[in-house]
Amino acid sequence: MTSSNPSLESTRPPARRTEWIITLLIRVAGYLSIFYVALISLFLLKEGLPALTDVPLSSLAGKFWYPIEGYYSLWPLIFGSLTVTLGAALFAVPLGLGTAIFLSEVAPKWVKETLKPLVELLAGLPSVVLGFVGILVLSPFIRKAFDLPTGLTAFTGALLLGWAAIPTIVSIAEDALYGVPRSYREAALAVGATPWQVIWGVTLPAARSGVLTAVMLGIGRVIGETMAVMMVTGNAPVLPSGLGALFGPVRTMTATIASEMGEVATGSQHYQVLFLIGIVLFALSLIINITAFMVSNRRTQRVERLLS
Amino acid sequence: MKLLRITCMILIIAVLSGGCSARSSSEPGQAASVYLQNKGSDTMVNLALAWAERYQSAHPEVTIAVTGGGSGTGLASLANNTVDLANASRKIKAEELAQASAAGADPQEFVVARDAIAVIVHPDNPVENLTLEQIALIYRGEINNWLEVGGEDRPIVRLSRETNSGTHVYFLEEVVRLGNSEDKSIFSPQTLLLPSSEGIIAEVSDNPNAIGYDGLGYVTDHVKMVAVAPSAGAPYVRPSVTTVNDGSYPIARDLYMYTRSAPQGTLKTYLDWIFSAEAQQIVGDLGFVPVTQETP
Numbered sequence: 001m002t003s004s005n006p007s008l009e010s011t012r013p014p015a016r017r018t019e020w021i022i023t024l025l026i027r028v029a030g031y032l033s034i035f036y037v038a039l040i041s042l043f044l045l046k047e048g049l050p051a052l053t054d055v056p057l058s059s060l061a062g063k064f065w066y067p068i069e070g071y072y073s074l075w076p077l078i079f080g081s082l083t084v085t086l087g088a089a090l091f092a093v094p095l096g097l098g099t100a101i102f103l104s105e106v107a108p109k110w111v112k113e114t115l116k117p118l119v120e121l122l123a124g125l126p127s128v129v130l131g132f133v134g135i136l137v138l139s140p141f142i143r144k145a146f147d148l149p150t151g152l153t154a155f156t157g158a159l160l161l162g163w164a165a166i167p168t169i170v171s172i173a174e175d176a177l178y179g180v181p182r183s184y185r186e187a188a189l190a191v192g193a194t195p196w197q198v199i200w201g202v203t204l205p206a207a208r209s210g211v212l213t214a215v216m217l218g219i220g221r222v223i224g225e226t227m228a229v230m231m232v233t234g235n236a237p238v239l240p241s242g243l244g245a246l247f248g249p250v251r252t253m254t255a256t257i258a259s260e261m262g263e264v265a266t267g268s269q270h271y272q273v274l275f276l277i278g279i280v281l282f283a284l285s286l287i288i289n290i291t292a293f294m295v296s297n298r299r300t301q302r303v304e305r306l307l308s
Numbered sequence: 309m310k311l312l313r314i315t316c317m318i319l320i321i322a323v324l325s326g327g328c329s330a331r332s333s334s335e336p337g338q339a340a341s342v343y344l345q346n347k348g349s350d351t352m353v354n355l356a357l358a359w360a361e362r363y364q365s366a367h368p369e370v371t372i373a374v375t376g377g378g379s380g381t382g383l384a385s386l387a388n389n390t391v392d393l394a395n396a397s398r399k400i401k402a403e404e405l406a407q408a409s410a411a412g413a414d415p416q417e418f419v420v421a422r423d424a425i426a427v428i429v430h431p432d433n434p435v436e437n438l439t440l441e442q443i444a445l446i447y448r449g450e451i452n453n454w455l456e457v458g459g460e461d462r463p464i465v466r467l468s469r470e471t472n473s474g475t476h477v478y479f480l481e482e483v484v485r486l487g488n489s490e491d492k493s494i495f496s497p498q499t500l501l502l503p504s505s506e507g508i509i510a511e512v513s514d515n516p517n518a519i520g521y522d523g524l525g526y527v528t529d530h531v532k533m534v535a536v537a538p539s540a541g542a543p544y545v546r547p548s549v550t551t552v553n554d555g556s557y558p559i560a561r562d563l564y565m566y567t568r569s570a571p572q573g574t575l576k577t578y579l580d581w582i583f584s585a586e587a588q589q590i591v592g593d594l595g596f597v598p599v600t601q602e603t604p
Contacts, residue, residue, distance in 0.1 A: 231507070
């Protein structure tokens with residue numbers, strides 16, 4: 001940008017000032033967002049790290065989360081978040097990708113043009129509304145269908161959040177599939193591939209990076225979701241006892257922060273531990289993003305090599 | 309840009325709120341304005357605030373500042389003469405009384421409302437009666453099937469308010485620990501912690517396995533209140549305004565206000581108003597139990 005400026009100045013002097021202002025604004029906006037992220041991380045670390053020294057390790061690594069008596073084990077909460085997130089991903093990824101493939105590769109044009117805006121409308125559903133649907137319809141249904149003691153379970157949360165993640169996955173994955181050049185498909189069809197072989201062997205691999213981004217953004221939405229999950233998962237900080245735990249209540253990290261932060265005394269142990277949970281959550285989403293970035297980068301390179 | 313907008317917003321808010329406070333402080337110029345400090349129990353903060361707001365809107369010459377901090381804080385401030393009115397969700401202790409007398413105060417006690425917790429189950433649950441101890445064992449996780457307390461063969465699903473709610477703490481101390489301060493029992497980790505009273509009522513009214521508790525004023529017709537006996541063999545009492553006020557329902561407590569000496573002037577008028585039908589209506593609206601008319 002800066003190196004091309006002198007030549008622009010000489011050819012179009014009147015535009016110079018506006019351009020300079022615009023460049024400056026863009027640059028400031030860019031730096032500011034980096035600055036904010038840095039500030040947020042600093043703040044998180046400053047408030048949360050003292051918990052590691054102030055709170056006894058036996059409490060942090062214990063079995064119970066019961067802050068008013070000084071039990072601050074993070075395990076039930078980490079486990080809760082992971083159960084709900086994995087459950088939601090198992091449900092949302094196949095359905096979301098299937099819908100995206102259907103819309104992009106199989107459906108006639110008019111079907112696609114009606115369905116895609118509808119799916120995207122779903123993405124705008126506020127999570128409180130989703131929570132209400134969960135508590136009034138889904139949870140009683142799940143209790144009766146699986147004959148469980150209560151319908152407020154990790155599974156209910158996973159279904160609901162999976163549902164919330166599907167629009168994100170469909171929308172982005174469909175865009176990625178649509179972006180694959182026609183010639184790829186035509187070439188595959190010309191050498192005798194069936195439509196299914198084209199989708200599985202050519203279109204999907206070519207769009208891999210976009211599809212992975214879609215999946216990761218969907219998972220990101222799930223792990224950070226708070227309101228709906230707080231309403232339907234029961235919020236009991238239980239440690240897992242086998243696979244059945246999916247059908248029991250769990251307490252997620254986000255729900256814990258949301259419901260307890262309002263009442264803690266600033267600077268208390270409980271306050272620090274809540275920030276520590278924030279750090280763990282931050283680290284988890286960072287890991288997800290970095291993995292996604294690395295995986296999608298490697299895949300694109302290989303696909304491009306194959307197809308060029 | 310973002311920063312600019314936020315700064316603008318802060319400026320606007322500052323200007324607006326500055327304008328508001330300036331107006332309200334200059335308005336009661338006609339009468340001598342009276343300033344009352346009211347501090348204490350966190351359980352009572354919302355009630356005290358609602359009273360203060362309603363009273364101030366009818367009597368603009370009176371300003372009542374309400375803060376929480378806990379019953380002990382309020383009573384200590386009363387002894388130190390920094391507040392006019394202390395809220396307490398328990399009776400004043402002997403040492404607090406001695407402290408206050410040493411500081412030249414003669415604390416007067418007023419029972420301004422009562423707080424009762426109803427234990428609720430699904431209307432189809434055949435269980436009608438429970439002793440306090442049975443409820444404690446259920447919430448500690450030692451009783452896990454309704455069969456053990458005379459019900460159907462169903463698992464028990466425990467529901468509770470979140471740990472930051474005053475009701476949760478009261479229930480923990482008085483029911484789960486049966487009022488024994490040495491007892492360190494806690495809620496079973498299986499207990500579902502729901503963020504709102506509505507959530508508890510919704511789940512109990514839908515789920516025949518569930519047991520929950522809530523302030524008496526919040527309970528609706530969609531759930532069944534269990535009659536509670538203080539100990540095995542004692543009569544079971546169903547919660548109601550009558551049984552709470554005559555002291556027979558066991559999970560209830562009085563809510564107090566203390567003054568430094570016999571109330572006079574504005575303080576007396578305010579306390580008299582608190583016992584009026586209008587103020588006691590607010591008590592009911594906030595989920596507490598109104599007290600019968602008393603003359604302070």
